[in-house]
Amino acid sequence: MKFISHNIILPDGSKTMGDQRQLLSRTRAWLSIKESLDQFLPESKEHPASLKVIDLGCLEGGYATEFARQGYQTLGIEARVSNLNKCLHVKEQLSLPNLDFVQDDVRNLDQYGPFDIVLCYGILYHLDDPVAFLKKVFQQTNRMLMLHTHYAPERDWRYDLGLLNRYVIAPIQIRTHFLEHAKNYQLSRLTTNEGYRGRWYTEWPSHSSPQHIEKNYLSSYNNPKSFWLCRTDLTKALSDMGFRHVFERFDHVGKGEWTRYPRYYSRSMFIALK
Ligand SMILES: C[S@@+](CC[C@H](N)C(=O)[O-])C[C@H]1O[C@@H](n2cnc3c(N)ncnc32)[C@H](O)[C@@H]1O
Incomplete structure (x- = not known):
C-alpha cells in the first residue's frame, strides 16, 4: 500500500511514508x-x-x-x-x-x-x-x-488569453517558471457561477474512464471541471x-x-x- 501524501506514525513505530517526508x-x-x-x-x-x-x-x-x-x-x-x-x-x-x-x-x-x-x-x-x-x-x-x-485571481492577463495560455504559455511556465509571478493553473476567463465570481479549472477530460478518475488520487471525483471562487x-x-x-x-x-x-x-x- 503506497501512501503519497500523509505520513502517519503507527503504533509499531513505522511510518506510512517512511523517512521520505515529514510526519x-x-x-x-x-x-x-x-x-x-x-x-x-x-x-x-x-x-x-x-x-x-x-x-x-x-x-x-x-x-x-x-x-x-x-x-x-x-x-x-x-x-x-x-x-x-x-x-x-x-x-x-x-x-x-x-x-x-x-x-x-x-x-x-x-x-x-x-x-x-x-x-x-x-x-x-x-x-x-x-x-x-x-x-x-x-x-x-x-x-x-x-x-x-x-x-x-481577479486579474491575471494569462487567463484572458484562453487557448494561447493553455497550449503555449502554461506549458512553458510549468516547465521553466519563465515570468511566472504566480503559478499558472490554466484557469478560464473570469466568469460567474452560482452568483459568485471565479474561474473554471479542468480536472480531467470529461470522457475519462472511471479507472482514470480513480487513479487521479488528488483530483475531483464526480465533476470534470471545478469552480475556483x-x-x-x-x-x-x-x-x-x-x-x-x-x-x-x-x-x-x-x-x-x-x-x-x-x-x-x-x-x-x-x-x-x-
Ligand atoms: C487535494 S486532496 C486533499 C486531501 C486532504 N484533505 C489534505 O488536505 O491533505 C482532495 C481529496 O478529496 C477527495 N475528493 C475529491 N472530490 C471528492 C468528492 N466529491 N467527495 C469526496 N472526496 C472527494 C480526493 O479523492 C482527495 O482525496
Whole structure:
C-alpha cells in the first residue's frame, strides 16, 4: 500500500511514508489546526470526546487520525476507494474507536452531521458547486469551519488569453517558471457561477474512464471541471452563509513563506466561526 501524501506514525513505530517526508503531525499545516482549536475552542481540550469532527475529502486519513488521537469523535469522508483503503488500514493499525471513515461524496455530509468542527482542506476547489456546498457546510457546522483552499485571481492577463495560455504559455511556465509571478493553473476567463465570481479549472477530460478518475488520487471525483471562487467572493459567500467571524491564517506554512505562498499559489487558510 503506497501512501503519497500523509505520513502517519503507527503504533509499531513505522511510518506510512517512511523517512521520505515529514510526519503530518509535525507539519505547520497540522500545528496551525491545533493552534486554532486552542485559540478559538479552548474548552475543546477538556472534553474532546463530546465533540464531533468531520474531515472532508480526507485522502489517506492523516488529519482525521490526528483529530482522533486528540480524542475527538472523528469521521473522514473520501470518494476514492483506493484512498479509503489506506484510511481503513491506518484505522485498523491504531484501533481508535473514535475514528471512522466512509466512502461518499462530500456533498452528502448532511447525512452524517451536524459537526462541531469541520475540516475542509483541499476539497472546496475540486467542486463545481462550491457555494451550494458551503451552504451545506454552514448548516452542518455547530462551531468552527477550518478551510484550506485555492481561490481564483481577479486579474491575471494569462487567463484572458484562453487557448494561447493553455497550449503555449502554461506549458512553458510549468516547465521553466519563465515570468511566472504566480503559478499558472490554466484557469478560464473570469466568469460567474452560482452568483459568485471565479474561474473554471479542468480536472480531467470529461470522457475519462472511471479507472482514470480513480487513479487521479488528488483530483475531483464526480465533476470534470471545478469552480475556483475569487478571494473576495469566497469571503462574501462565507459571510452570506451566516458565519459571524472569518479569519485568515498565514502560519499554516513556515514564516518565510507567509507572503509568497498565498501570492504564488492563490491559496490560503481561513477559520470561520458561527
Ligand atoms: C487535494 S486532496 C486533499 C486531501 C486532504 N484533505 C489534505 O488536505 O491533505 C482532495 C481529496 O478529496 C477527495 N475528493 C475529491 N472530490 C471528492 C468528492 N466529491 N467527495 C469526496 N472526496 C472527494 C480526493 O479523492 C482527495 O482525496
